[in-house]
Amino acid sequence: MRRSGVRAARVAAVVVSTMVALLCGAAAPAVAATTRLGDDAVVDDYVGAFHPPGLAAAVLTPDGRTRFLLRGTDGRGEPVTEDTRFRIASMSKAFTSVAVMRLVDAGRVRLDQPVGELLPELDLGDPRSARMTLRYLLSHTSGLSNERYDEYALPVAGSTAEVVSDLRGVGLVAEPGTRFEYYNTNYVLAARVVERVTGQDVDTHLAEQVLAPLGMTSTTSTVRCDQQRSDLAPGHIGAFAVRVAVPELPGLCAGNGGVVSTVADMATWARFQTGDGTTASGRRLLTPESLRETHIAQPGAQGYGLGWREVPLPGTSPAVGHGGTLSTFTGDITLHGAGVAAVVLTNSGGAPSELTAALVAVAEGRVPAAATNPLTAVDLVLAGLATTVLLLGATGVWRARRWAVRHGRARWRLVTPVLTVVVGTALPFVVGASTGLTGWGAALYVTWLLPMTTVLAAALVVAGTAVLLARVSHLRWCRSDRPADA
Known part of the structure; x- marks a missing residue:
């Protein structure tokens, strides 16, 4: 499903607020700090609070070291390793952003180019759509909204081209660039732009032009979130400490949530993102300016960049990150300072941003907050x-x-x-x-x-x-x- 942590958070928030009312407004407990400073300790804290059947984490430090922390089993009962595949959900958006920015660097598109010039078949039936640009798509300020086109409705669209057709006449809810709404369809359209400009489907283009140069050989992407694969065990749903392996719900994830990866490959991705746009082999994938642009909060985007968002962490260095939530997988990536990063992949629900923040804190010598569920x-x-x-x-x-x-x-x-x-x-x-x-x-x-x-x-x-x-x-x-x- 093309879901982000926002959707799960909204569901939880509604129920939480209702339960708080039923409990007569009892105050929520304060978030405590743990005095245990090791990576293993904070991972065990998280596992004890959220009970993911399987978890894979990576911590990167400025000296080039990477530490992997592995727990539990996958949906087939096999132990989680550095090469166990997880759906990374909305963390996929940053991959689409890199694909677009490579086209920008090559002069094939402009970030502030109207989408209508690149997708002439897109007819929203709204004159304001002439001012909708690639930048607005990637920063979720396009003016498109779930109010007009329900991207969660069943049956779901089967391709990026079908979404373009479905959007005919839906209109905008705001002038492009003036309203932020986290909306996965923005990235479906960005993926469609990549397809139209390159003549390749977005999954093939990512594989050849982004993943292969980075050496992310165990990473692929799929059009459908629920597409079954022999190399991907199912994720889980559940409550308390009980988790049951189930199929992912139907959804179109092209460009917005379809990447399947491993913690080893995601560590490579994190190292690239904390660098200057070159790969580990020295090949330039993006200019430093284009890579930096993806991390910068865009005007009117409430701290959102181009596939990344600002993360409030202590210190003078800016932090960016992104979560990923499907119904059966969750994950998070956080980049902080020069070369410090943490990646967490799990095969069930949870709040992995808590763990990435804690792992970054440990890497920087700070006391992390205890995991709370x-x-x-x-x-x-x-x-x-x-x-x-x-x-x-x-x-x-x-x-x-x-x-x-x-x-x-x-x-x-x-x-x-x-x-x-x-x-x-x-x-x-x-x-x-x-x-x-x-x-x-x-x-x-x-x-x-x-x-x-x-x-x-x-x-x-x-x-x-x-x-x-x-x-x-x-x-x-x-x-x-x-x-x-x-």
Whole structure:
């Protein structure tokens, strides 16, 4: 799916805020600092808080050293190694950005060139689109919005060309360059530009013009996020410490989230990004100015660059990074100062930016913050609510006969279990809608990203249905000729 950490964060934020209200506004615990300063310690901290089945991390230092930290197993039960493949999700955007900037360096496109000149078939039906440039696409300030074109709707588009066709007449929500909205379709269009200019599909172009020169031989990319591959084990969903390997949800990831990589290759990528645009072999891939431009926050982009965003870390040196979130994989990369970087890849949900920040802190001699997982409390509340609902349902079934005797003439009271079923059925859709998701896609995404919400929804439906059937059955019994105490 073309998801970033933003989507998962919105889902979690809605549920977190609801649970906080249910808990009478109890204050969130303060983030503590850990006194354990080793890389292994902070990785173990994170694993203990988020329970990823498999994790691969790399820490780069200015002296050229790289330390790998590996934990757990992949979705097939094999131990995670430096060569285990993970989907890196939205961290893929920086690869598309490099592909575009190489075309800029070669004089084949201009960063401030109108997209309409490069994609004449793109007809948004809005005169403002004539001012939409490549820079605006890469910085998410194009004026395109999920309000007009739902990139999460099912069925998903199957190619970049299909997205261009689907965008016909959708219009913009703002003048290009004036409003930031993190929107994966921007990068689908950037990928389509690469395809039109080079005559290659974006995956082939990345492989030949970006990955091969860097020596990232174990890295590939796919058009679909859910494309199954023999060399890629499935990721996981779950709650608490329970994780289940499941397929990724359907989605178009061309240009915005389709890269599949290893921690060893991502360490190579991080080293390139902290350099001057040359590869380890000395080949120039980008000019220093173009590489630097990708890291610089763009006007009106709220700290977002071109495939990178500013990261608030202590110190005088700027930090940039990017997260990546699908429903079954999460990861993060953070670059700080001269040659300091951290990469984290996991095969389940989580908050890997916490770990990259902690690893960078250790590398720089600072005390890292302890890993904290707010979803643990949310899952506990949801589990408690689901248990309470089932207990109340069981009580309602047990007392259905007594209820029928007392309320046989007030059948409107059946509305309570009916409403319980309705609320349970609607819950995943409502939670999804509150984050901008619609339709069955909303229910699917919420189920994958926050499974305990669906457990609560199922408990409401089961309890409501059981009570309703029990009460209707006993109402029929009360209408028979048998005595009430028979």
